[in-house]
Amino acid sequence: MLGRVTNQTAAMAASRGLQANAARLAQLQSQASSQKAITVPSDDPTATGQSLQVRAEQTQNAQYTRNATDAEGWLSTTDSALSNTTNILNRIRDLTVQGANDGTMSATSREAIATELTGLKSDLLAAANTQFQGRSIFAGTSDAGVAFSPETTTTDPSTGVVTTVPPAFTGTTGSTVQRRVGDSTTVAVDTDGSKVFGTGSDSVFSMIDGIVSDLRSGVNVNPQIAKIDSRLDTVRGAWAGVGTRQAQVERTQDTLASASTSLENQRSSVEDIDLGQVILKLQTQNVSYQAALAVTAKVIQPTLMDFLK
Amino acid sequence: MTSTFGTLNTAYRGLSAASTGLGVVGENISNASVDGYTRQRVTTSSIEAVQNGLFTKGTTIGQGVSVDGVARLADATADAQVRSTASAAGYSSVRSDALSTLETGLNEPGTSGLSTQLSNFWSAWSDVSNAPGKTAPATALLGQANSIVQTIAAGYQSVSDQWSSARSSVDTLATQLNQDGAQIADLNTQIRTGLQTGSNVNELLDKRSLLTEDVAKLAGGTVHQNTDGTVDVLVGGNALVSGDTARTVQVTGAKTLDGSAASPVQLEWTHRPGASVGLDGGSIAGTLSVLAPASTDGSGTGGVLAEAASSYNALATQLATTVNAVHETGATASGATGTDFFTLSTSAPAALGLSVLPTDASQIASAAPGSGALDGSVADKIHQIGISATAPDKTWASFVTSTGSLAKAAITGSDRATTAATNAKTQQASGASVDLDEENVNLLTFQHAYQGAARMMTAVDSMLDTLINHMGLVGMS
Numbered sequence: 001m002l003g004r005v006t007n008q009t010a011a012m013a014a015s016r017g018l019q020a021n022a023a024r025l026a027q028l029q030s031q032a033s034s035q036k037a038i039t040v041p042s043d044d045p046t047a048t049g050q051s052l053q054v055r056a057e058q059t060q061n062a063q064y065t066r067n068a069t070d071a072e073g074w075l076s077t078t079d080s081a082l083s084n085t086t087n088i089l090n091r092i093r094d095l096t097v098q099g100a101n102d103g104t105m106s107a108t109s110r111e112a113i114a115t116e117l118t119g120l121k122s123d124l125l126a127a128a129n130t131q132f133q134g135r136s137i138f139a140g141t142s143d144a145g146v147a148f149s150p151e152t153t154t155t156d157p158s159t160g161v162v163t164t165v166p167p168a169f170t171g172t173t174g175s176t177v178q179r180r181v182g183d184s185t186t187v188a189v190d191t192d193g194s195k196v197f198g199t200g201s202d203s204v205f206s207m208i209d210g211i212v213s214d215l216r217s218g219v220n221v222n223p224q225i226a227k228i229d230s231r232l233d234t235v236r237g238a239w240a241g242v243g244t245r246q247a248q249v250e251r252t253q254d255t256l257a258s259a260s261t262s263l264e265n266q267r268s269s270v271e272d273i274d275l276g277q278v279i280l281k282l283q284t285q286n287v288s289y290q291a292a293l294a295v296t297a298k299v300i301q302p303t304l305m306d307f308l309k
Numbered sequence: 310m311t312s313t314f315g316t317l318n319t320a321y322r323g324l325s326a327a328s329t330g331l332g333v334v335g336e337n338i339s340n341a342s343v344d345g346y347t348r349q350r351v352t353t354s355s356i357e358a359v360q361n362g363l364f365t366k367g368t369t370i371g372q373g374v375s376v377d378g379v380a381r382l383a384d385a386t387a388d389a390q391v392r393s394t395a396s397a398a399g400y401s402s403v404r405s406d407a408l409s410t411l412e413t414g415l416n417e418p419g420t421s422g423l424s425t426q427l428s429n430f431w432s433a434w435s436d437v438s439n440a441p442g443k444t445a446p447a448t449a450l451l452g453q454a455n456s457i458v459q460t461i462a463a464g465y466q467s468v469s470d471q472w473s474s475a476r477s478s479v480d481t482l483a484t485q486l487n488q489d490g491a492q493i494a495d496l497n498t499q500i501r502t503g504l505q506t507g508s509n510v511n512e513l514l515d516k517r518s519l520l521t522e523d524v525a526k527l528a529g530g531t532v533h534q535n536t537d538g539t540v541d542v543l544v545g546g547n548a549l550v551s552g553d554t555a556r557t558v559q560v561t562g563a564k565t566l567d568g569s570a571a572s573p574v575q576l577e578w579t580h581r582p583g584a585s586v587g588l589d590g591g592s593i594a595g596t597l598s599v600l601a602p603a604s605t606d607g608s609g610t611g612g613v614l615a616e617a618a619s620s621y622n623a624l625a626t627q628l629a630t631t632v633n634a635v636h637e638t639g640a641t642a643s644g645a646t647g648t649d650f651f652t653l654s655t656s657a658p659a660a661l662g663l664s665v666l667p668t669d670a671s672q673i674a675s676a677a678p679g680s681g682a683l684d685g686s687v688a689d690k691i692h693q694i695g696i697s698a699t700a701p702d703k704t705w706a707s708f709v710t711s712t713g714s715l716a717k718a719a720i721t722g723s724d725r726a727t728t729a730a731t732n733a734k735t736q737q738a739s740g741a742s743v744d745l746d747e748e749n750v751n752l753l754t755f756q757h758a759y760q761g762a763a764r765m766m767t768a769v770d771s772m773l774d775t776l777i778n779h780m781g782l783v784g785m786s
Contacts, residue, residue, distance in 0.1 A: 003739030006747075007341065012735060040412050041713025042720060049710040051418040056702055059428035060695070063435045070439050133440070141681025143442065143642070172681035180435060180689055183696050271418060304749040 007303065014296040021289040028282045037273045047270050054267045061263055064181050065256045068249055071179035074189035075246040078137050081130035082239040085196070088124050089235060092117060092208065093228045099215050100222040107218075114215040121208045125150070125167050128197050138193025139171035147171050147193040151205070166205040169194045181252045187245055196238045204231055313776075315372070317769050322373030323762030326353050329376050330755035334748050341743040345519035348743045349511055352377045381511040385534070387737040388518060391730070392525035392532065396590030398723070398730035399526040403595030404613075405723035407475065408716035411617055414467045417709045423464065423624075424709070426457050427702045431695030437675050438685030438692060442642050447670030454650070454665045457628070465621040465660035472566040472600065472614045476574065479596040483560045483576060486527045486593065490542065490555035493520050497539035498553040504538040524549065528576075529590030545587035547578065558586060562600075566618055567658060570602040613715065620708040621660035628701045629653050629663060631694050639674030639687030646678050650691075 003009075031037065041048040099105065099113045129146045130137055139147035148167035155162050177190035197204045207227050214221045333351045340346040354377055358369035416422040433450035440446050496517040503510035521532050521542060530544035535552065542550040549556055561582070562574030575585040576593060588594035601612030603619045610616075629651035636650040650673075654662030667673050675688035694700055 003736060004744065006739065006742045006744035008742035009735055009738045012731075012738060016731065038418060040409070040716070041415065041417055041709050042409070042412055042716035043713075045710045045713035045717055048418055048713050049706060052424045052702075052706045052709060055418065055425060056428045056695070059425070059432055063432040063692075067435060067439060134443075135440075135683065139681075141441075141676065141684035143682035172684075175677075175680035175684055177683075178686065178689065179439065180692065186689075304746040308749065308753075 011300060014300055017292055018289075018296060021285070021292050025282070025285045025289050028278060028285055031273050032275070032278045032282055035273055035275070036271055038271055050270045051267065054263055054270060058260070058263045058267065060183070061256055061260050065253065065260065067179045068181045068187075068253045068256060071181065071187050071189045071249045072246065072253070074132050074135075074137060074177070074179075075242055075249060077130060077132040078189075078191050078242050079239070079246065081127050081137060082191070082196070082235060082242060084127045084130075085124065085235050086232065086239065088120050088127065089204075089228060089232050092120055092211075093225065093232070095120075096211055096221050096224055096228060099211070100220060100225065102220055110215045110218075114212045117208055117212050117215070121205060121212075122151075124197075124204060124208070128167070128193055135177075136171070136193075138191055138196060140173070140190050140192065141175040141177060142171040144170040148197065148205070164209065166203060166209055169197070169199045169203070181249065181256070185252070187249055187252070189245070191238050191242060196235055198231070198234075207231065313769070313773065317766065319371075319373035320762050320765040320769060322356070322375070323765065324759060326351070326374040326376050327755045327759035327762060329379075331752065331759070333379055334751045334755060337743045338745065338748050338752075341745060341748075345515050345522075346743070347381050347383045347511070347515050347518070347741040350380045350382060352380050379509055379511060381514055382741060383514070383518070384737065384740045387733070387740055388522075389532070390733040391737050392522055393590075394726065394730040394733040395522055395526040396529035398726040399592035400529070400590045400595040400598075401719065401723040401726040403592045404599060405716070405719040407471070407599040408613060408712070408719045410471055411468065411613060412712050412716045414464065414471075415709055415712065422709075423457070423460050423705055424702060426453065426460055427700075427705065428695065429453050430457055431692050434688050434692040434695075437673060438688035441673075441675040441683050441685045441688065442670055444670050447673055450673070451665060451667060451669075458651075458663050458665060461621055461625050461628075461660050461663060465618055465658065468614055468617045468621065469566040472569070472618075473564070475596050475599050475614070476564060479574065479576075479593060479600065480560050482527055482593045482596065483558050486524065486544075486549070487555075487557045489520050489524050489527070490549045490557065493517055493524070493540070493542060493550045494553050494555035496520070497550065500538045501553070510538070525591065527591045528586075528588055528593050545589065547586070556580060566615065569600065569612075569615060573602050574600045609711065613712075617708075617712065618658070618660070620704070622658050624701055624704050624708070625659040625663040626653065627704055629659075631699070631701065632691055635687060635691045635694065636674050638677070638690075640676045640678040641674045642671050642676075642682050644678075644682075646674065648672065648674055650674075 030039070038044050038047055038051065095113050095117055099110055105113075125148055128138055128148045136142070136145070136147040147170060149170055151167050152165045153162060154165075171193050173192065173194055176188045176192075178186040179189050180186050198207075200206070207224070211221050211224050214224065330351045330353075333349050337348050353374050356372040356375050358371045361367075361369060417424060419425070430450075430453045433446065433453045436446040437443075437450050496513055500510045500513050500517065503513065517540065521540065524530060524542055524544070525532075528544045528549075530542060530549065533541040533543065535541060537552075539552045540550070541548055541552065544558075547556075549558075557579040558576050559579050560574060561577055563569045563572040574597060576588065576597060577583065577585055588597070599613055601615065603609075603611035603615035629649075632651055633649045637647050640646045641648060649666055652664055652666050653659050654664070656662065673688070676682060676684035677686045680686070695702060
């Protein structure tokens, strides 16, 4: 029912209409300037829930990417350390084969080989103690600083006998260093130094000490070649394992990168406005607001007073 | 047959009626923009002719116009509609304001909200797991943990502040209700006396109508019209105003959020302490519903502020419990096991009592006992809490979305109630407000009536002049 229209009801209706128009305009302006479709949860509670979920996944994805980069660093450092180790072992094998030629070797030549082998041993120790960001890559979770303790030499003052203690493994066996690269995926990034380089009398250092002492005492070193070969096999095996894990990390990095793009798309589609649409609405709203203002200005002015003389 | 002077009297009555009419038009025009003013009309009727006696003969004519009174053109139905919609609008606008403030304080969704901080906290654990014992990631983790502690405490504090401000506003509203009641009772007395003496009480009725509308906005209730012109205002079924007496109400209960569970805030009649006033609407009822204690069964149906506060407490407790449970299984760099990461003070609500125990990297138990000191598997397990089905993040997200849904419903409800109230107000104004065009037309009508009556007098005067001064003077010069 259209009731009686008075100056007061006309003014109330006009101000209500203008207020509603201005409110819609203000909302569109705030959307256009903030670029956000949701500023408070009540704008869209469901989308808010999705937004929180997607943002949490984005943070996790960024963390997994950081973890994968760290894992790649570990693995490529291990890769070059093992490549180095293989080269050194190959050189040791060559020298040992050379030293095994009893007939042609003079004591001086054998001593030269022994000296070079001793030098190679310290190179090997350096490779075994390779570090990545302050962590020994072959020491597992140990905090000893080095994976293999340095060789110690003690001389008995009374007898003059020199005792050499070969480098010993200081790491924690059985514990591995893992990097989480997915909700349920971890990658082991360390390599067990005790397996690659051996421990105690079985270690590569004791083996070299044995070859050196055989060479110096004139014992044929031919039987040692088999030991070197077996050590080389072990190192190559570990190297292959590192390569496999490196490939896994690289695949994961690809997956994480594409997930990052798709998560950002999801977040944007939930939270962000369609700018074109909002600007179109803003223009339309602006026109209708101005129309309302103009019409109000025309309608609210005249009364009968204006026409009475 | 009418007397000569009788006609003069009729003309005088016309003059007087027209000038009363002009006076009422003047009153209407000068009050055209006064809030609550109801337009008035002079009511007139014609005076019947003197009835012929048994032996008199001839035609008699009426004796002019009588001014019967000044009518107030109010519509009781429209007034009742305004009151009932004002009560609903008062209730829902308080609730929608409270929920809007609450959800704005959550800072969600966005980078400054608690959900982002929680995600960063779990990430920081993963960084610690990558480099156990290192200062940089440990410092970042502790910073993130402290920032969560502060955010939870600040969130709880702002809910508590909002509660306190609602608590003091309900006191003000109750005082206003008491003042309105007293004024209505006072006006009732004046109106009754005025009606008994036959004077015009229209302006007093306008004032009283505004006050009853204000009472409806505050506390709902109903208005009963009595035969002597007074009204009774009933709130929650009991009389706030009965004739010339007004009863008062008071707000009792805790002054702080923490005490509200033990001593809920309620509105009571001053003369009947302990019994709550059963309000059916209005902003006092809205504020009391916001101040209500949290539900004891955990269904989340209690007062919104208390529920929000208990959500903060639940989040703090869950965070501390889940992180500590895993942290206790780990070993620090020095090998110590069974240490906690978070601690909850028993003397304060969980949200305010939460604090971080470790102060440097050496106190963070990131390693599994028995493995090397640089093991990060326990830190990784804590990181895993963030993606588990029982993560504190989920508790927070469900709190945020449920607050959002409540706020959305309250805002829509409030919009609806406000529209209804505006419509009722427009309906009322359409009947009761002054239309200047109409008043101008009335002005002209009464002006012309006055001129006509004056001309009538002139005519009678001239007739009498002819009769008295010029009769029998034929030929005299």
